[in-house]
Amino acid sequence: MKIAFVGLGGVGGYYGGTAARACEGGEHRVSFLARGEHLRVIRERGLTVRTVDGEFVARPYAASDDPEELGRADLVVFAVKGYDLDAAARAASRLVGPDTVVLPLLNGVNNPAVLAEALPPCRILNGCVYISARIEEPGLVVQSGGSRKLFFGPEDGVTEPFAPMLSFLRGAGIDAVLTDRVGEAVWTKFIMLAPFAGVTSLFDRDFGGVLSQKDSRAMLEGMMREVLALSRAKGVELPPDIVSESIAKGEAFPPDTKSSMQLDCERGKRTEIESLLGYVVREGERSGSDVHLTRGVYDALKMRTERPCDEAGRR
Helix, strand or coil: CEEEEECCCHHHHHHHHHHHHHHCCCCCEEEEECCHHHHHHHHHHCEEEEECCEEEEECCCEEECCHHHHCCCCEEEECCCHHHHHHHHHHCHHHCCCCCEEEECCCCCCHHHHHHHHCCCCEECEEEECCEEEEEECCEEEEEECCCCEEEECCCCCCHHHHHHHHHHHHCCCCEEECCCHHHHHHHHHHHHHHHHHHHHHHCCCHHHHHHCHHHHHHHHHHHHHHHHHHHHCCCCCCCCHHHHHHHHHHHCCCCCCCHHHHHHHCCCCCCCHHHHHHHHHHHHHHCCCCHHHHHHHHHHHHHHCCCCCHHHCC
8 A cells, every 4th residue: 555644744744654664664655745854854864753652763665745756645644734735735636546545634624625626536534633743843743742543534424445544554553543423523623622722822821721711711612612503504413512521621631731723823823723713604604603702713813813923912
């Protein structure tokens, strides 16, 4: 099997590195589509992955910034930021054929729709991961938290054709779950991720601050209820107690935890506001769901993120 990882940041670096290490010299060929100094170091010294369990160096079968050099793959894993997905998919289209399985591992819930618009006909799955990882420096990815669990599956629920992908991932040492309810899996993550991202960024508070203050906690819970209503409008049934479960998950994090959007905002970097809050606003208004809280947070943050999020967001 030929596997290509598109995007070698924290997520792609961890899972791609784990897969490449397991496949060195074996029947499967794992390649990286990367760029810049990160690619140069990987070519020269391999990709160093530092995890909570230890450190290893992964040497892919090939690493390039040219999809044609890598060739068509059996499995293509996209692990880029939401705002880069469309462009990355169009640039990587030469990796994809009609029998290629494409797996997005991004935040957000509508990544298959983005990929379907950008790629030639192929077999597109959906998926999500629970991990905290980042590029520390070119050639070095650090995984600092998260269960590292990976959920994936087809949106039509027919999982049998993708059993070989599950065998590959598990054989590489990845804690993967092939599910016939992938919509429920990605929305379960999304209902916590998007509201926490928005509220921590708006109030400039960490998880502990958001949860301990009445104003921000009430907004957080209200936004989660809006996402729950939207999921139902989209035909995804989440447990009735999902909001309280999501709050409990947030309370289990160290209180000084900051969301990735909040960190990007503080650093003046581009954020995933459109694939998180923007998606809720657009789809909520399209389906007739009440998303007024999310709309308010989205509008307030857009005034900052279009600068992006400069000193006005660092009260």
